[in-house]
Amino acid sequence: METKVEIAVRKIKGLGYDVIVRDPGASVEDYLTALDRAIAEAGLYRARAPGRTGCHGCDRCCAERLPLTWIDYLNLRAAAAPDAGLEAFLSVYGHVLVDGPAVDITLAADPAGRCCFLDPDRKICRVYPARPLTCRTYVCCPSTTRARRLRAVLVNRGEDELVRQWLLAAHRRSKPPLIHEGFRPRPRLADWPPTPFSGHTTYREVPLQAVCPPNLWRRLSSGNFLKA
Ligand code: SF4
Ligand code: SF4
Numbered sequence: 356m357e358t359k360v361e362i363a364v365r366k367i368k369g370l371g372y373d374v375i376v377r378d379p380g381a382s383v384e385d386y387l388t389a390l391d392r393a394i395a396e397a398g399l400y401r402a403r404a405p406g407r408t409g410c411h412g413c414d415r416c417c418a419e420r421l422p423l424t425w426i427d428y429l430n431l432r433a434a435a436a437p438d439a440g441l442e443a444f445l446s447v448y449g450h451v452l453v454d455g456p457a458v459d460i461t462l463a464a465d466p467a468g469r470c471c472f473l474d475p476d477r478k479i480c481r482v483y484p485a486r487p488l489t490c491r492t493y494v495c496c497p498s499t500t501r502a503r504r505l506r507a508v509l510v511n512r513g514e515d516e517l518v519r520q521w522l523l524a525a526h527r528r529s530k531p532p533l534i535h536e537g538f539r540p541r542p543r544l545a546d547w548p549p550t551p552f553s554g555h556t557t558y559r560e561v562p563l564q565a566v567c568p569p570n571l572w573r574r575l576s577s578g579n580f581l582k583a
Contacts, residue, residue, distance in 0.1 A: 357377060357378070358377060358385075358389060359376070359377055359378035359380065359381035359382075359385040359389075360374065360375070360376055360377065360378075360381050360385045360386045360388075360389040360563070361374070361375040361376075361377055361389065362374060362389045362390055362392070362393035362397070363375055364393070364397050364399070365497075365499065367497035367498070367499070368400075368497050369400030369402070369496060369497060370397065370398060370399050370400045370496065371399065371400065371496045371497030371498050371499075372390075372393055372397070372399060372494075372496065372498050372499075372502060373498065373499040373501070373502055374386065374390075374498075374499070374501060374502040374505055374575060375575065375576070376563060376572075376575045376576045377576075379564060379576070380562065381562070381563045381564075382558065382559050382560070382561055382562055382563060383509060383558040383559075383561045383562075383563055383566065384557065384558040384559040384561075385563070386505070386509075386563055387488070387491055387492070387558055390491070390492060390494075391491070394410070394494050395409070399494050399496040400496040400497070401413075401494075401495055401496060402495045402496060402497075403415045403416065403495040404495070410494075411479065412477070412478050412479065413478060414469070414473055414475070414478040414479075415495070416490075416493055416495060417469055417470045417473045417480070417490075418464070418467075418468045418469045418470065418473075420459075420461055421461050421462040421470055421487060421489055421490070422459065422460065422461050422487075422489055422510055422511075422514045423449065423460050423461060423462060423487055423489075423513075423514060423517055424487065424488050424509075424510065424512075424513025424514055424516065424517055424552065425513060425516035425517040425519075425520055425552050426488070426513060426516075426552060426555065426556065426557065426558055426561075427487040427488055427489075427513065427517075428441065428444060428445075428517055428520075429556055429557075430485040430487075431444070431448065431472075431482060431485050431487070432444050433485065434482045434484070434485035435448065435472070435482060435485075436448070440524070441520060441521060441524050442521075442524060442525075442532075442533045445460065445521070445533055446533060447463070447471075448462060448463050448471055448472075449461065449462065449463055449535075450462070450463045450464070450535050450536070451521070451532070451533055451534050451535050451536070452534075452535065452536045452537075453534050453536070453537045453538070453540035453542055454537075454538045454539075454540070455538065455539055455540070455541055456541055456542060456543060456546055458518045458521070458542050459514075460514060460517050460518060460521065462487065472486070488509060488510055488513055488558075489510050492506045492509070492510070493506075501571065501574045501575050504571050504574075505563075505567065505571065505575060508566060508567060508568070508571060509566055512550050512551060512552065512566050513550075513552055515547060515550050515552075516550040516552035516553060518542075518547050519544070519547040519548075519549070519550065519553070521533075522542060522543075522544045522547055523544065526544055551565035551566045552566075563575075
């Protein structure tokens with residue numbers, strides 16, 4: 356069976372990768388599955404941990420800004436806190452920063468600035484199968500422009516949906532939303548319209564094409580690496 360999304364290994368200052376969409380019906384999960392396979396099998400270069408060909412036992416990218424998507428929240432809740440609602444989950448595992456109308460919802464960090472789901476002694480992720488999109492799509496190797504844009508678009512649009520749901524939850528309770536850090540916060544539900552993630556609970560349900568702007572979609576499906 357032909358793969359719907361191809362991760363093509365390219366020599367770009369060491370072994371990096373490109374993304375080519377082979378089937379217009381490909382889902383976000385098709386992309387993630389193809390990338391999982393390449394990360395495990397392709398021997399991609401590890402710029403932040405030279406000499407490595409795998410990520411197991413390395414935590415060098417687990418102390419950064421870790422934006423969450425709506426579906427990440429659902430996956431992590433199932434793994435870590437099945438009974439928690441959105442606010443209860445975010446109060447323990449999230450960090451909500453609001454600056455004026457702008458909102459950023461990320462994973463919480465421990466006092467040393469490391470992700471709250473990291474086992475710092477063994478340097479492994481305690482929720483690996485449910486880790487967020489931003490973790491699943493990061494490899495410290497070179498990649499093409501279209502591959503980097505795809506990752507950014509998915510993370511950003513998925514986070515937009517989480518912000519929308521966070522505001523909706525507060526609206527339903529008629530209470531202000533949970534905010535950990537606020538600078539003249541004035542988030543408004545009207546600023547966060549439905550996204551391609553709305554109404555979906557898994558990455559399998561979300562078509563890649565629905566998330567990509569048309570020019571990015573054209574580049575991803577062109578299969579022409581030289582133009583990527
Ligand atoms: S992607 Fe992250 S975990 Fe993997 S080798 Fe690079 S820094 Fe380490
Ligand atoms: S969720 Fe897991 S992989 Fe992602 S930053 Fe945290 S510990 Fe690392």
